[in-house]
Amino acid sequence: MAKFRQKSKGGVPAISTASLPDIVFMLLFFFMVSTTIRETSLKVKVVPPYATEIKKLEKKSLVSYIYIGKPQNAKMYGTAPRIQLNDAFANTSQIREFISSEREKMNEADRNKMSVSLKADGDTDMGIITDVKQELRRASALKLNYSTRSGTRQAIFQNLR
């Protein structure tokens, strides 16, 4: 016995890695709780414009998203801006249907708190966006959020050129 003890005194003791899994699991749980799984894969390119006067969207379950931008696969779908609802391209006439199906998914009590977030690319013309807004009004989804990136006032004006 004495022999063994003498030997182990010589070298530096190895760092125990037994607690490493615990640390990694902790990180894992943090990420699982604090993030949301991407629900839709984007088929359009969306680079939102900058703004300074922004508010955070609060209840994510009450928000429906409409994406507008140029198709990512330009060879297949061309370069004209398109609307994306859920996972597919859509045209303006489908918005009303989309809104009512989103409403169906919500609790009865939450339905009037529903809001729509418009994630549109900065380069889009207002024509398509006005059409979408008119459709939203017809569907009486009146709470609208223009999704933006936060930036300084300088960045906004520089981008306009």
Next chain:
Amino acid sequence: MAKRGLPEVAAAPMADVAFQLLIFFIVSTTLDTDSGIFRKLPPMPETQEQVEQEDIKERNIFVVLVNRENKLLVENEPMDIRNLRAAAKEFIQNPNNLSTLPERIPTEIPYLGVMPVTKYHIISLQNDRGTSYETYIAVQNELTAAYNELRNELATQRFNMKYEDMKDNDPRKEAIDQVYPLKISEAEPRDIGGAS
């Protein structure tokens, strides 16, 4: 040889497994919180006849036109977007009580007393179909900023507190909102500036 005990489970590969899971979750999820400018759209009029505007006095309306070249026409004069915020602030507040800007009506407001409020003012934002979304948002942002700056000034002056630091259900915040109510009308679409 003595009896062997149960062999210990190797803990080292557990870290590898956990790392793999961790990386999978980092890649497949998003952390970004969506943020933006909030607006309430007006409800769709039931019939065509209702579209016609009610009478709004000329002095109470602030017309911002954005054409397809992304140029601004504010109250019939071309304006650089950098000056829009100041112009909008002056319109909303009418600090010098000019007869060309909205009338100030003394109103009793809780926590603040009697305040001159430009109750009937309206900012009418009209755009062309060819206006870029970027410009539109920049204009919306400047107009919102005008309101926020005015509210902030009042909050600092009266409550020694920033407007954005106030809680949403703070009655003082509601009082300030009453002095400077957000009135931006995104007008019915129409073509201006000759876009086809």
